[in-house]
Amino acid sequence: MNQAKLVTISAMRILLTENIHSVAQEKLIDEGFKVDLLSHAPSEDEYIQLLKKYDVLGIRSKSEITQKILEQNKHLMAIGAFCIGTNQINLLEANRAGIPVFNAPHSNTRSVAELVIAEMIALSRQLGDRNILAHQGEWMKSAEGSKEVRGKTLGLVGYGHIGSQVSVLSEAMGMKVVFYDIIKKLPLGNAQSKTHLGDLLQEADFVSLHVPETPETKNMISGKEISRMKKGSFLINASRGTVIVIDDLVKALKENHLAGCAVDVFPEEPASNKEKFKSPLQGLKNVILTPHIGGSTEEAQYAIGLEVAESFRKFLRFGTTAGAVNFPNVELAAKTDVTRIMNVHRNEPGVLGELNGFISAAQANIQGQYLSTDRHIGYLVTDLELSPSHTTAPALVDQFQRSSRSIKTRVIF
Numbered sequence: 001m002n003q004a005k006l007v008t009i010s011a012m013r014i015l016l017t018e019n020i021h022s023v024a025q026e027k028l029i030d031e032g033f034k035v036d037l038l039s040h041a042p043s044e045d046e047y048i049q050l051l052k053k054y055d056v057l058g059i060r061s062k063s064e065i066t067q068k069i070l071e072q073n074k075h076l077m078a079i080g081a082f083c084i085g086t087n088q089i090n091l092l093e094a095n096r097a098g099i100p101v102f103n104a105p106h107s108n109t110r111s112v113a114e115l116v117i118a119e120m121i122a123l124s125r126q127l128g129d130r131n132i133l134a135h136q137g138e139w140m141k142s143a144e145g146s147k148e149v150r151g152k153t154l155g156l157v158g159y160g161h162i163g164s165q166v167s168v169l170s171e172a173m174g175m176k177v178v179f180y181d182i183i184k185k186l187p188l189g190n191a192q193s194k195t196h197l198g199d200l201l202q203e204a205d206f207v208s209l210h211v212p213e214t215p216e217t218k219n220m221i222s223g224k225e226i227s228r229m230k231k232g233s234f235l236i237n238a239s240r241g242t243v244i245v246i247d248d249l250v251k252a253l254k255e256n257h258l259a260g261c262a263v264d265v266f267p268e269e270p271a272s273n274k275e276k277f278k279s280p281l282q283g284l285k286n287v288i289l290t291p292h293i294g295g296s297t298e299e300a301q302y303a304i305g306l307e308v309a310e311s312f313r314k315f316l317r318f319g320t321t322a323g324a325v326n327f328p329n330v331e332l333a334a335k336t337d338v339t340r341i342m343n344v345h346r347n348e349p350g351v352l353g354e355l356n357g358f359i360s361a362a363q364a365n366i367q368g369q370y371l372s373t374d375r376h377i378g379y380l381v382t383d384l385e386l387s388p389s390h391t392t393a394p395a396l397v398d399q400f401q402r403s404s405r406s407i408k409t410r411v412i413f
């Protein structure tokens, strides 16, 4: 059934599950929304029932928002993933139901950058191994193989949000920075761009990977690339586990071609803290293994809470979908003197003409109109010169919604 919404802000109900940082709840309550909290990740059946009384859902990474949940809760207005990934949500189904999904892709980037800095020094001084020995009662005081990072070259593969921050922090420690990115990027500080990955690998004392998981980056660093790295250099991966061929890395470490590595992400990772973790990298010399904690800091959780809550606010108050991962993006300014109608429809020829026909028949004046589409849906935002008390707006919303191609219609006065 098609949905038409005339819900006011104060009547909108938001459910936040999985212990989302309290800052999100505080911000949303301050904005006038009703917010309920759950500490666990509900099961599919639980979600199907629970969501019937909510307009908006916020989750973290443990909830699975399946096709079945979405099919039975098409009334949902938005979903927020209070984390980076959105694989836990059936994005296509959400798109077809006219539900934008927001996340916080860059709120934890500083945390990852700081971990990488710590790891460069830790690898250079063999801190991991020396720490283990000291705990075991062994006194391994030696300068052999221990080096400062000052004056060394860092090669960054991927110069996006994280790579560029590592660049700035590393230069502050007196390192030389080179980077390789498929997109032309403005070098920060004295960093130098390399046209070929091979040149970076040959020059760097540390290679740190900061690329996304894509078909091109899968197995990007295999034996061939590692063999081009300097003997005695270090490899750091806090991006995605699929980027490195782990067996090739193990071989290079065992043959002492690499002097160590730090790995935070793995091709296969335990689904929870209760599961055992196994990797061929375990037990090797000067190898730092961490359980995908690059972005796991209290500051990052706080920033994620704020970022997604802000996306909810802008969407619910103004209709802005900028940053939604599965939805046509529209960035909208707040307007006080208009009635704004937001319509999601199937992207088929003639819809715009049909909807605008209703507006002209109602003799309402359009003050602004914004349309963004993807393969399946169109998102049309229309600002009309109508006062909130005018009866035309609810009638128009109803007409919009009765169009056979409409998925959802909502109005903001």
Ligand code: NAI
Residues within 6 Å of the ligand: 084, 105, 106, 108, 109, 112, 157, 158, 159, 160, 161, 162, 163, 180, 181, 182, 183, 210, 211, 212, 213, 214, 216, 217, 238, 239, 240, 264, 265, 292, 293, 294, 295, 296
């Ligand atoms: P970003 O999107 O800002 O930057 C990625 C950069 O990689 C872009 O500049 C892009 O042009 C470049 N790139 C893409 N494909 C490439 C290729 N084939 N070769 C060279 N460069 C390529 O992403 P951001 O925020 O810097 O994140 C980087 C990685 O870090 C992602 O894989 C992300 O999933 C991961 N990450 C890991 C965390 C952890 O806990 N360990 C936490 C947060 C992010």
